[in-house]
Amino acid sequence: KAGVTQTPRYLIKTRGQQVTLSCSPISGHRSVSWYQQTPGQGLQFLFEYFSETQRNKGNFPGRFSGRQFSNSRSEMNVSTLELGDSALYLCASSFAQGAGEKLFFGSGTQLSVL
Amino acid sequence: AQRVTQPEKLLSVFKGAPVELKCNYSYSGSPELFWYVQYSRQRLQLLLRHISRESIKGFTADLNKGETSFHLKKPFAQEEDSAMYYCALSGAGGGNKLVFGAGTILRVKS
Numbered sequence: 513k514a515g516v517t518q519t520p521r522y523l524i525k526t527r528g529q530q531v532t533l534s535c536s537p538i539s540g541h542r543s544v545s546w547y548q549q550t551p552g553q554g555l556q557f558l559f560e561y562f563s564e565t566q567r568n569k570g571n572f573p574g575r576f577s578g579r580q581f582s583n584s585r586s587e588m589n590v591s592t593l594e595l596g597d598s599a600l601y602l603c604a605s606s607f608a609q610g611a612g613e614k615l616f617f618g619s620g621t622q623l624s625v626l
Numbered sequence: 627a628q629r630v631t632q633p634e635k636l637l638s639v640f641k642g643a644p645v646e647l648k649c650n651y652s653y654s655g656s657p658e659l660f661w662y663v664q665y666s667r668q669r670l671q672l673l674l675r676h677i678s679r680e681s682i683k684g685f686t687a688d689l690n691k692g693e694t695s696f697h698l699k700k701p702f703a704q705e706e707d708s709a710m711y712y713c714a715l716s717g718a719g720g721g722n723k724l725v726f727g728a729g730t731i732l733r734v735k736s
Contacts, residue, residue: 568722
């Protein structure tokens with residue numbers, strides 16, 4: 513099976529712009545979650561989608577949003593980019609949703625905001 | 627509030643020595659706990675989880691609810707164990723929302 517695929521691998525944007533990141537989960541996986549990784553804050557949960565519905569949301573401003581499509585692919589969008597949004601954004605998928613589920617991570621999208 | 631603490635940023639041991647990576651958590655309910663590992667130039671991947679009570683690559687971890695700990699142990703370290711290790715917690719009703727610790731770099735020296 514192909515692993516979790518994230519595109520693009522690298523992005524450079526300027527402040528005030530918006531960006532869309534894409535994630536294709538492992539075939540058959542219905543849950544997709546997003547994490548932000550920075551040197552200062554580590555890995556932080558953004559949100560989780562299951563069957564096209566947002567099930568959980570982390571403590572991030574409304575500029576961060578996401579969605580999931582019927583084929584389980586997910587996108588996350590960040591509007592009005594700030595310098596502090598520079599980070600590695602990781603997507604993870606799992607077959608089901610629930611505490612104890614094994615998450616499979618993608619390689620991430622490295623976003624640099626200038 | 628849910629919190630995971632990994633007190634060591636770096637743990638350096640010699641090959642063949644025992645390894646213990648510490649993890650303490652704060653959660654009022656019954657948590658599910660995990661260890662994830664990231665080897666150099668590889669993706670973050672699950673090493674083991676409390677719910678499975680398994681031993682992977684010689685590593686084990688026991689949940690101690692009294693001490694709110696989930697330390698990762700291996701009796702004899704190998705050079706290929708060198709990696710970044712993250713302890714993570716998922717609470718009841720939290721779905722796949724994981725709270726991660728800051729991570730510990732394990733360096734196994736020959």
